[in-house]
Amino acid sequence: MHPRFQSAFADLSPELQSALKPILDAEDFSARFSPEQIAAIKQQTALDEDALAFALLPLAAACALAPLSDFNVGAVARGKSGSWYFGANMEFAGATMQQTVHAEQSAVTHAWLSGELALEAITVNYSPCGHCRQFMNELNSGTALRIYLPGRQPATLGDYLPYAFGPRDLAIETLLLDPVDHGYHLSGDALEQQAINAASHSHAPYSNAHSGVALESASGQIYAGRYAENAAFNPSLPPLQAALILLNMHGESCTQITRAVLAESPDGKLIQRQATEATLQALGCQHIRCVELQKP
Ligand SMILES: O=c1ccn([C@H]2C[C@H](O)[C@@H](CO)O2)c(=O)[nH]1
């Protein structure tokens, strides 16, 4: 298993350890669980879903990259499909605070990039901050999303975010995790095509400035992330962060990215380029290409 899981794994119950070991030991474990895996773990451990999600939190938190705070936040998102997704916070030394990814954003984005079409619940080891509550209010599950915290009664996002401001205040009907395809014309090599494809599925109903980032890792794998805009604007998650979430969840190193492509509109009202370059440079990646999206 990935070395980051070893210490949290050692503290799990023997039953949970034996149910999880073959899954964590798989070469291609990407910090998500299929419905079949969840059913098997539940059967082997006699844990119900809520207890299992809590028991998995230390493993999710072990994916955190927190060089500034040393504060590891873990989240487990449960999709409508029955698949579960880990999330963890990510901090970037040498960038700005604004580049930080919260564990809840990580789990939600991990699910979105994995093709999940709606979330049912999220379990987190600390109370979600105001920024995360607002970020999650962009989801198509709306205020019905169930939130589980250690030592608290299960509640909904609506309970955590009363008098919520959200997409409907700006007359936006397409919500985060709703399938969209802006249909941009694919061109270039595989890395460029994945960045363009990500932009085609990005959620940017407020600016229409779609964007996507594709990263090539040390192992030669490609991880593509899409921009996830938010009704309150500031909690929006840039496309680089989305790609870094996926790369981290697959157990790869953010400081060994070999090449990156950003795809965005040449005449968009927003520009991701400078922020993307600055954060990638802080991560030691110098090979950054920008491509212009071509309207379908
Ligand atoms: O809801 C929250 C609150 C904080 N953090 C992270 C962000 C930062 O990395 C660290 C300290 O705030 O904890 C989260 O992941 N989720």
Ligand SMILES: [Zn+2]
């Ligand atoms: Zn937060």
